[in-house]
Amino acid sequence: MIVSSNGFANGFEGDRDSSLVSLKNGKLQYRMYANEGESEAIHTIPDFSYCGYRGGGVRLPQLPVRQVLTPVPGDNRARIQQAIDAVSSLPADNDGFRGAVLLKAGTYTVDGPLFLRTGGVVLRGEGQGPTGTVLIDTLREQHDFIQVGVLKKKKPWKPLKETRQPITSPVVPTGARRFAVTSTEGLKRGDRIIVQRTPDEAWITALDMAQYGWKADIYKVGYERVITDIAENTLLIDAPLVQAIVHRYGGGMIFKYTVERISEVGVEHLRLESVYGSETDEEHGWQAISMNCVENGWVSGVTARHFGFAAVGLNTSVQQVTVQDCAYLEGKSKIRGGRRYSFFIDSTSSRNLFQRCYASSGRHDFVTGSKVPGPNAFVDSFAEQAHNDTGPHHRYATGILFDNVSAPLMRVWNRKAMGSGHGWAGAQVLFWNCHAEQEMCVDSPPGARNWAIGCTVGKRSGAGYWERMGQKVSPRSLYYQQLQERLGAAALDNVMLPQQKRGSIWELLQVWAGNGLLS
CATH class of the missing domain: 2.40.30 (Elongation Factor Tu (Ef-tu); domain 3)
Known part of the structure; x- marks a missing residue:
């Protein structure tokens, strides 16, 4: 391993540089490239480090506790919502913070959705393991469990x-x-x-x-x-x-x-579980956490089990949100389209970061929807037992980084008539030091470019840009290197675990699998 003076792991022993992005004297050097079907080399791989809470490199805040609850027999939904509403009614401080609702460890039966509609409010538990704060979603109809923000029916x-x-x-x-x-x-x-x-x-x-x-x-x-x-x-x-x-x-x-968005809002340290009737039941919890019209928010340390669609969905107009240390486990739904998008970014949402996330038994585990504008980044994450691919889904999402992501099947390609006529799923999509045990497919649309750099794959397909296949490239993480160069080494300390500075954390994520504190 090659470690720079600030302790950040730039790569692995024997690494090779990419010809498009390389480290020279500890700094990234970019070489211009031509798009598919063109000859003029005028484009550069983008800087993805603007993704994440407050534009990346900022430590998630710890809001003071204003309300404390312990579980009681029966339905806890009204009690929890009343506590959220009470904190929401408090004046915000100069940072836009109101405070946190703390749910003490234990099991809470919750018969229906909870709503965080005001900025500056956090819903916090005492751990995402089975002995932490466990919320059992018992409502037997399809719904999103914790709804953050307010969905606007018109353009955001x-x-x-x-x-x-x-x-x-x-x-x-x-x-x-x-x-x-x-x-x-x-x-x-x-x-x-x-x-x-x-x-x-x-x-x-x-x-x-x-x-x-x-x-x-x-x-x-x-x-x-x-x-x-x-x-x-x-x-x-x-x-x-x-x-x-x-x-x-x-x-x-x-x-x-x-x-119109709310900001400084988060969900932390919870285990969310949906009650279901059968392996293919779809009348139960769908998205464990859904966000709409949120800016500068976060989901940290949350495990979602048995939900039919997602652990976390960043849906309409979500900007500069960090989702970290989260897991999607044992989804319950039919295995078909529109199900099990474990960690999901949809249209009009950009500059979002998913890091250190784990998924098991999903379909599209790290995925974007139609015409997602970008940049967005998935970093240091792991999926297994997936029923379909990781990558952009639907229509022409742009500017997505998959950085040190391991998933069985990864694709950016022309989906042609699939779905409702999806066609080209994405452009300027970069797989960097990723692993696809089954297959990786990378194709590039005319006038755009998709890349696979430093990836290991079971099978390779597609005529996109492939480089250093089977060989890890430096830096180990493009996102973190770009972040360090833009904001300094302190930015890495704000957002990384020590293990990430030493190398890959896929084995750590697989062993952890959403049970307890990731450390």
């Missing part, structure tokens, strides 16, 4: 139409942070903007997706960014784009927007 963000400005750069490459617009009048540093691709039918034709019902208008994906500098008509944004914006394929625009 509202454009300020008068601020729209077309992007005038002929090409904004993947990995870029700078581009030109028609005018910067009315814009300033610190403004939150949407950078929106506006593809046309020429793009659909280039991808050959019309046969699957793709329409350009529904692929107008928006990437939330912050303006950090303005020079004449050129903008600099805080985080790189994870999809090229090309004028000849419709180009793009920027605009300011408003959005």
Whole structure:
């Protein structure tokens, strides 16, 4: 093992560098590449370190306890909800914190969902093992158990139409942070903007997706960014784009927007179990924890057992959330589409981090939904006994890092007519030092790129970018190396376990399997 002076494990003895991202004198060096079907090398692998709570590298806060409960016989739902509501009614401090509801160790019968609808509130237990704080979800209908945030039926963000400005750069490459617009009048540093691709039918034709019902208008994906500098008509944004914006394929625009989210909200140190009637029963708990319209939140140290869909689902408009030290066990549902997406990110959610997560008997264990904007990252995680693949699912998610993820089957590919005509599942999807015991498939759509770098596989398929197969590359973790270079070594101490600095933790995760404290 090669360890840098700050103790971060950069790789393994005998490692080789990737030609696209390599370590030189302890710093990452990026080489530009050309997209599939193109010859001009103008793109770079993005910096994924902006994923996670408060943009990555920030230790999760410990909110003070304001309410304490112990279990009582019968249904505890009303008691727990009343405690949550009581803390929600408290004034927030300067950091946006109100406080935590502490559920002491024991078993709580809970007949239906719990709601965290106000920012600054944490639901906390005393451990995710069988002897910790165990919540038994007894409601016998399909439902999400702990619901964080408020689901908006309309678009999660509202454009300020008068601020729209077309992007005038002929090409904004993947990995870029700078581009030109028609005018910067009315814009300033610190403004939150949407950078929106506006593809046309020429793009659909280039991808050959019309046969699957793709329409350009529904692929107008928006990437939330912050303006950090303005020079004449050129903008600099805080985080790189994870999809090229090309004028000849419709180009793009920027605009300011408003959005309603709650923040500084979390769920910690709980074991959640769903009551079920049979192995294929679907009238019971579905998502153990679902988040909608949340920014700067977290789920830490939670084990979900017997739920039909997910341990944690980051659904609509979830931004800068960390999910860590969590497990999905023994899902109960039919084995078919729309079930067992163990750790899930859906449309309009970005800059989220899943780290140190474990799944068993899921289907799509570490997965994204349709048109997820990115970046998003899954790091140091392990799945076994999976019934389907890990990777982007559904339609054209962009900017996903799978970094030191082990799962039986991993794919980013053209799903063609599968589902409702999914077609290309993802672009700018990177498998870095991953392991797929059965098979890994990596294909690249025209005008984009997907990568497998430093991966070990049982079977390899697809004509995407493959490099150093069967050989681990340096750094061991791209996410943590990028985070260290952007924010310093202290950022690693804030988010990593000591074992991660020494090397792979797959064996640790497999032995742990969501039972007790991961350490």
